[in-house]
Every structure is written in C-alpha cells, then in structure tokens.
Amino acid sequence: MFSRSTSLPSTFSLSTASEIAHGNDRAVYRHPEHAGRCIKVPRFPEKGSHQNEREKAYFEVLRRRGLSDWRYVPEYFGTLATDHGEGLVFALITDADGCVSPTMRDYRQSGDSAWFETPAFRAELQRLYRYLHDNWIVPSDINDRNVVCQRRADGSVRLWLIDGISNPDFMPLANVWPWFARQKIERRMKRFFAKLTRHGLLPEFQRDGLLRSVH
Numbered sequence: 001m002f003s004r005s006t007s008l009p010s011t012f013s014l015s016t017a018s019e020i021a022h023g024n025d026r027a028v029y030r031h032p033e034h035a036g037r038c039i040k041v042p043r044f045p046e047k048g049s050h051q052n053e054r055e056k057a058y059f060e061v062l063r064r065r066g067l068s069d070w071r072y073v074p075e076y077f078g079t080l081a082t083d084h085g086e087g088l089v090f091a092l093i094t095d096a097d098g099c100v101s102p103t104m105r106d107y108r109q110s111g112d113s114a115w116f117e118t119p120a121f122r123a124e125l126q127r128l129y130r131y132l133h134d135n136w137i138v139p140s141d142i143n144d145r146n147v148v149c150q151r152r153a154d155g156s157v158r159l160w161l162i163d164g165i166s167n168p169d170f171m172p173l174a175n176v177w178p179w180f181a182r183q184k185i186e187r188r189m190k191r192f193f194a195k196l197t198r199h200g201l202l203p204e205f206q207r208d209g210l211l212r213s214v215h
C-alpha cells in the first residue's frame with residue numbers, strides 16, 4: 001500500500017532576502033536565488049496588495065500577447081508564493097557597478113542632476129514614450145518614483161518604468177484594442193511631461209515637440 005502524503009504548497013521564505021526599497025503598497029526584495037531579479041510582495045501581507053493583483057493581471061495579458069521586448073519595462077517572470085504573501089518576480093534594474101538603479105526622484109535629489117538638463121534625457125524620454133506606444137503598454141501611474149535611471153557601462157542612462165503599469169478599468173478595452181490603449185498612453189504621458197515641466201525638468205516648448213514626435 002502506498003501511503004498518501006498531504007503536502008502543503010511550499011512557500012518561499014524571504015528571511016534571507018534583502019529588502020531593496022518599498023513604496024506605499026509593496027516591499028521589494030532582491031531574489032536570493034537570482035541576483036538579477038526582484039520579488040515584490042505586499043508591504044502588509046495581512047492586507048494584501050491591490051497593486052500586485054492589478055499588475056499581475058496586466059502582466060499576464062502582456063504575456064499572452066507574447067510581449068518579448070523588455071527594454072523599458074522590467075521583464076516579468078510570474079508569481080511566487082512567499083511567507084509575505086504572493087510575490088511578483090521581475091528583472092531587477094541595476095547600474096553598471098551592480099548597485100540598484102535609483103529612482104528619478106532619488107537621482108535628482110542626490111545632487112547629481114546634471115543629466116536632466118541634457119538633450120540625452122529628453123531623447124531617452126522620447127524612447128520610453130515610443131516604446132510604450134509601439135507595444136501599447138498603458139502606464140496607470142507614471143511619476144518620478146516609478147521610473148528608475150540605469151547608469152550603463154557606456155556612460156548613457158536608460159529610463160525604466162518599474163511600477164504603475166496596470167489597467168484599473170472595469171472594462172479594459174485598452175487591453176485588446178491598440179488604438180484605445182494609445183489614446184490612454186498619450187493622456188498619461190502628457191500628464192507626466194506636465195509634471196516634469198512643473199519641476200523645471202522639461203521646458204514647455206520641448207514638451208510639445210516630444211508629444212508630437214510619437215505617433
């Protein structure tokens with residue numbers, strides 16, 4: 001006779017993982033088994049995380065759609081059951097020296113903000129916008145804490161949208177209809193660029209040109 005064992009689903013322990021940062025909703029850990037990945041879990045596991053649920057749903061849509069271009073949004077590797085609740089696994093964005101890349105806000109406040117004055121910054125903003133537009137990926141919350149600046153070995157800086165990608169709509173037409181998604185992307189980028197102008201990072205005349213340049 002075989003004995004029937006009742007095994008519980010195993011959960012991944014984050015006790016040996018180091019926390020990289022946290023936002024209002026989620027804590028982000030470096031994946032202990034994959035240095036190039038991070039795990040996002042609810043900051044308060046008893047409450048769960050709406051952002052994780054929304055993001056999971058959206059990234060599953062991107063997966064089904066066969067998205068393979070992860071140049072401005074970190075690659076999504078699925079979910080992981082952890083002792084802090086369900087985690088989402090993403091590529092961890094690091095600088096050439098291996099340190100976790102700073103958010104736009106941190107980079108700007110570190111006193112090393114000269115890059116934001118350069119045409120390279122605006123060209124990179126345009127590439128981020130074009131990427132979202134071409135792949136019809138809708139940002140729901142794009143701000144300077146959800147974009148990180150990756151300082152690369154060749155001296156260039158890449159902007160990555162690391163959070164705030166989801167579609168909270170009840171009837172998410174933008175998930176199935178590129179035209180509709182692109183209308184949303186345009187509205188969200190307009191708002192983001194207006195914020196940058198208010199922070200003195202994007203002169204108004206350049207902002208209009210930037211918006212017109214992506215269609």
Ligand SMILES: Nc1ncnc2c1ncn2[C@@H]1O[C@H](COP(=O)(O)OP(=O)(O)O)[C@@H](O)[C@H]1O
Nearest residue numbers: 021022023024025026028074091092093162163
């Ligand atoms: N893929 C990533 N690569 C590097 N840093 C990240 C990544 N994801 C998140 N972070 C860092 O962790 C912080 C919190 O993560 P985030 O996903 O924005 O959480 P929340 O949903 O709570 O705002 C970010 O502001 C950023 O500093």
Ligand SMILES: [Mg+2]
Nearest residue numbers: 023145146163
């Ligand atoms: Mg965030």
